[in-house]
Amino acid sequence: MQEKRYTVGEVSKITGVSKDTLRFYDKIDLFKPSFVDENNGYRYYTYDQFWKIDIIVCCRKLNISTQKIREILSSEDNDIVVKLMKEHQKEALDLSNYFKHVAEDIEWYVKQHSQICQAELH
Missing domain, CATH: 1.20.5 (Single alpha-helices involved in coiled-coils or other helix-helix interfaces)
Structure with a gap:
């Protein structure tokens, strides 16, 4: 069974992060969607990615640079x-x-x- 995919709009509503910000995070390789539809370019995220949004939001509130956020997110x-x-x-x-x-x-x-x-x- 395929895991549920969430559109940019759905992720925005759930997390409170604007669609433009999600697109920007994708563009700068900070938070990439798990799937991009080749036919229409729509981005899709999975629920297990939401923790990354929480980390990014918290870090941005602390004025942490995107480079440092990448470092934090890449840590296993x-x-x-x-x-x-x-x-x-x-x-x-x-x-x-x-x-x-x-x-x-x-x-x-x-x-x-x-x-x-x-x-x-x-």
Whole structure:
């Protein structure tokens, strides 16, 4: 029995990744369909490929380069995948802390400005 094949549109609906992005990933050899119909050029994916989309989405959220994503996806050892992603998780947390401090600095500035304006009125 043949495994169910999913079109680009179906994969997009299931994963939330746009059709254009899926086509782009195919074009740059990041995420290739398991089958391309020779007659109409339609791309088809199988369910067992969906984990790759999850990894790609997670990596893109962490701003990991496509080259590094290729390296992660090519690893046959899930321990290596986890290690590589944990490295980027630390970077993401560091950036999060940085932007939290920036937001706090902006809030301090807004309060200072408000106090100055109030003092000028009195």
